[in-house]
Amino acid sequence: xxxxxxxxxxxxxxxxxxxxxxxxxxxxxxxxxxxxxxxxxxxxxxxxxxxxxxxxxxxxxxxxxxxxxxxxxxxxxxxxxxxxxxxxxxxxxxxxxxxxxxxxxxxxxxxxxxxxxxxxxxxxxxxxxxxxxxxxxxxxxxxxxxxxxxxxxxxxxxxxxxxxxxxxxxxxxxxxxxxxxxxxxxxxxxxxxxxxxxxxxxxxxxxxxxxxxxxxxxxxxxxxxxxxxxxxxxxxxxxxxxxxxxxxxxxxxxxxxxxxxxxxxxxxxxxxxxxxxxxxxxxxxxxxxxxxxxxxxxxxxxxxxxxxxxxxxxxxxxxxxxxxxxxxxxxxxxxxxxxxxxxxxxxxxxxxxxxxxxxxxxxxxxxxxxxxxxxxxxxxxxxxxxxxxxxxxxxxxxxxxxxx
Amino acid sequence: xxxxxxxxxxxxxxxxxxxxxxxxxxxxxxxxxxxxxxxxxxxxxxxxxxxxxxxxxxxxxxxxxxxxxxxxxxxxxxxxxxxxxx
Numbered sequence: 001x002x003x004x005x006x007x008x009x010x011x012x013x014x015x016x017x018x019x020x021x022x023x024x025x026x027x028x029x030x031x032x033x034x035x036x037x038x039x040x041x042x043x044x045x046x047x048x049x050x051x052x053x054x055x056x057x058x059x060x061x062x063x064x065x066x067x068x069x070x071x072x073x074x075x076x077x078x079x080x081x082x083x084x085x086x087x088x089x090x091x092x093x094x095x096x097x098x099x100x101x102x103x104x105x106x107x108x109x110x111x112x113x114x115x116x117x118x119x120x121x122x123x124x125x126x127x128x129x130x131x132x133x134x135x136x137x138x139x140x141x142x143x144x145x146x147x148x149x150x151x152x153x154x155x156x157x158x159x160x161x162x163x164x165x166x167x168x169x170x171x172x173x174x175x176x177x178x179x180x181x182x183x184x185x186x187x188x189x190x191x192x193x194x195x196x197x198x199x200x201x202x203x204x205x206x207x208x209x210x211x212x213x214x215x216x217x218x219x220x221x222x223x224x225x226x227x228x229x230x231x232x233x234x235x236x237x238x239x240x241x242x243x244x245x246x247x248x249x250x251x252x253x254x255x256x257x258x259x260x261x262x263x264x265x266x267x268x269x270x271x272x273x274x275x276x277x278x279x280x281x282x283x284x285x286x287x288x289x290x291x292x293x294x295x296x297x298x299x300x301x302x303x304x305x306x307x308x309x310x311x312x313x314x315x316x317x318x319x320x321x322x323x324x325x326x327x328x329x330x331x332x333x334x335x336x337x338x339x340x341x342x343x344x345x346x347x348x349x350x351x352x353x354x355x356x357x358x359x360x361x362x363x364x365x366x367x368x369x370x371x372x373x374x375x376x377x378x379x380x381x382x383x384x385x386x387x388x389x390x391x392x393x394x395x396x397x398x399x400x401x402x403x404x
Numbered sequence: 405x406x407x408x409x410x411x412x413x414x415x416x417x418x419x420x421x422x423x424x425x426x427x428x429x430x431x432x433x434x435x436x437x438x439x440x441x442x443x444x445x446x447x448x449x450x451x452x453x454x455x456x457x458x459x460x461x462x463x464x465x466x467x468x469x470x471x472x473x474x475x476x477x478x479x480x481x482x483x484x485x486x487x488x489x490x
Contacts, residue, residue: 106410106411107410107411108409108410109410169409169410206409207408207409207410207412214415215412215413215414215415216412216413216414216415216416216417217410217411217412218410218411219411219413219417219418220421221411222421225407228407229407229411232407
């Protein structure tokens with residue numbers, strides 16, 4: 001199934017990405033929102049603040065905190081007390097949360113947070129890439145990446161659905177490209193309150209912090225038990241794989257909109273060349289694939305929607321019959337010279353019978369525009385790999401040699 | 405016993421983890437010097453200073469980690485930190 005949108009024009013609005021997300025959070029009925037501003041996420045918490053001031057979110061505390069570290073720490077206590085919790089951040093703010101991210105996951109608190117993806121300093125850069133959230137991939141948070149405003153808006157409800165599932169109980173990051181999605185206006189259906197109430201049940205955790213029934217949260221685990229805690233977290237991630245698919249399918253049944261669960265495929269069935277990507281870049285590739293198909297080039301797109309848990313099996317099935325695969329990454333592991341989508345896809349294929357050549361191309365770092373021409377050049381190079389093998393496994397595809 | 409979600413447990417379970425074995429120096433009272441001022445009891449971060457019926461105090465060596473705050477703060481130098489030896 002590919003992207004499906006039966007959009008009722010009477011229900012459509014034109015809204016900024018940040019507003020769409022703030023509205024989505026509102027209709028998910030949060031109980032605690034912690035807010036600390038950082039570009040390009042600020043509009044989200046500003047809009048939520050306005051909703052609070054206008055009395056549009058009932059039974060909710062909005063907490064202004066003094067740092068991102070505090071923003072997430074406040075949610076640790078709130079979520080333990082049984083609140084549905086939300087915050088949003090990006091870049092250095094997300095990196096400041098690093099320590100707390102582990103705590104939220106380890107304590108199995110299903111906090112949902114929007115990341116307006118932005119490059120990390122230094123040099124300071126406020127524009128989009130995925131280095132901030134990819135750098136947090138091992139913290140035990142579900143990570144999903146949206147292609148456009150309708151998807152990031154709808155993904156918010158899906159994230160709560162998966163995170164709060166009793167077989168999962170893990171926090172989730174919903175990632176939207178900073179500025180490219182957070183600040184753009186698009187026509188969309190703002191998440192519908194009545195349908196969300198049908199889709200998303202109230203959060204009822206098994207344990208809550210309550211003075212009337214004292215419990216200890218966040219106790220220590222010595223070497224006799226720590227390994228088992230980590231094992232259970234991994235098990236929860238494994239459980240999340242089918243739950244993410246279910247959440248997407250159920251969302252489709254109720255809302256009539258679908259973007260894939262773990263992955264989505266476009267023109268991959270008979271494709272020789274498959275491009276893999278996450279986030280808004282997927283939309284650009286869709287257009288390039290259309291153009292190439294019109295010229296008879298058998299190109300296809302694999303959109304990786306969920307990065308954690310990593311959908312290795314779904315990816316393998318999608319690319320197994322291709323002649324070459326190119327993973328596009330808006331991040332780099334310095335010292336490896338690879339983006340993570342490339343590294344992990346390659347690694348997940350190693351002990352399998354699938355033997356497709358796969359290369360990595362890093363593009364669009366620090367907000368560098370990705371015109372269709374860049375993608376077309378990558379496809380052109382990929383054609384050469386089919387005939388004469390891999391020349392360069394991983395590199396920047398849009399490097400300006402003249403600046404070096 | 406199995407791990408509950410997120411490690412949530414009944415309060416007071418840290419009593420099971422006797423932390424006295426972490427200690428390098430053990431605090432020992434000199435009751436001739438002690439004036440029962442209670443500073444050691446107040447300042448002990450592990451609640452390992454227990455009051456006795458006679459107004460003096462004694463250490464709970466099951467949990468005292470030997471941090472030495474009590475000895476450092478005692479206004480009468482009535483607590484000596486003695487190296488733990490086998």
